[in-house]
Amino acid sequence: MPDLTTVFEEHRGLLFTIAYEILGSAADAEDAVQDTYLSWMRIDGEDVADPRAYLARAVSRRAIDVLRAARRKREEYIGPWLPEPVATSPDIGDDAELAESVSMAMMLMLETLGPVERAVLVMRDVFDFPYSEISTALGRSEPAIRQIAHRARTRVQAGKPRFAPDPREAGTLAARFLLAARGNDIAGLIGMLAPDAVAMSDGGGVVSAARRPVHGAERVARFLAGLARKGGDEVEVELGVFNALPGVVVREDGQITVIMLIEAAAAEGPVTAVYLVRNPGKLARAQLPPRISR
Known part of the structure; x- marks a missing residue:
């Protein structure tokens, strides 16, 4: 043995x-x-x-x-509580049941x-x-x-995701979404969002974050564009896969300050939910090698 x-x-x-x-x-x-x-x-x-x-x-x-x-x-907990994001490999979409379970x-x-x-x-x-x-x-x-x-x-x-896009395909949507937010393209963002889209921010009372979910395409679009403007041009951004969803990692002075996860109704959209994890205690392990498996 x-x-x-x-x-x-x-x-x-x-x-x-x-x-x-x-x-x-x-x-x-x-x-x-x-x-x-x-x-x-x-x-x-x-x-x-x-x-x-x-x-x-x-x-x-x-x-x-x-x-x-x-x-x-x-x-x-102060404000919305979101699970700690974990890095998942792009091919987690090959195991649809596991991908859904960690979304x-x-x-x-x-x-x-x-x-x-x-x-x-x-x-x-x-x-x-x-x-x-x-x-x-x-x-x-x-x-x-x-x-x-x-x-x-x-x-x-009733709350199960209606669709779990392959993260490799949905990454293109995430890139377009990020480009529109950083370009202050409100109309473009609204066009990519579902009418009942929601944005949730988790700062845990440690850093600034919306204390309540933001609902509706236009409000979510303006909220995200406002966050992108505050970040300025000095921040570093990169795409990743977290919880089987396409994500955006934001770094300031080399430290991860935000991980944004994008949930969509299909690989090409519309975006139904945006999750922003800002609590520093939930970001420390975010890009460790993935251990999610069955």
Whole structure:
């Protein structure tokens, strides 16, 4: 049997993804994975028949504990709360189910669920764990787990993204969108936005950000053009892929100050939502090598 560390590393991507989807925080997910590793190293590996299932159960329980402790802080959060963006490879679009599960829209829908509901939905619908394994992991009866899954699935169904464009194709839209914003092309921006488009900014009370979502194509267009003007010509911008969506990374003096994610109804548009993550605590790990995997 391979040594314990080798076995763990084979499943690290899976464990990070489970923890991230339960928590919405890459930093907390990394901590949950590390705690799982430390407990894993204390066991007798030969007694574990299915390391993948064992580790998934362990990281899920740890993530639920962390999420329960974080709930009050999120309720008191200043302004909109957005999940911490994680870099994803452009080819994540090849796994449509995984891409949908880590999109901003889905992560925000998961925020409406309780910790156990969230864990059940992630383990069952994203990673296809049997109900029996989820029951063991969470200490609930199998019928109860099935009921929780059904209830959680019903709640998030209405908010699921209608379309998940391939990030490689949607990158062209992101480039056009960025060019229009930096060029103060209000009409061009409005033309690329859905009439009911929304922009959400997360500054966490640490940096300046809109305290409420901005609704409507014209208001969103003017809001984004105004932000681009404030940045001036000295900022550096580049395109990337975050949470399976095309994104724009903004740097000032070499430091990332904004990551903007663009959600569209199709590869060519219109843009339905723009997410701006400005909270510095959520940007530190943004461009680390992607660990999202199944």
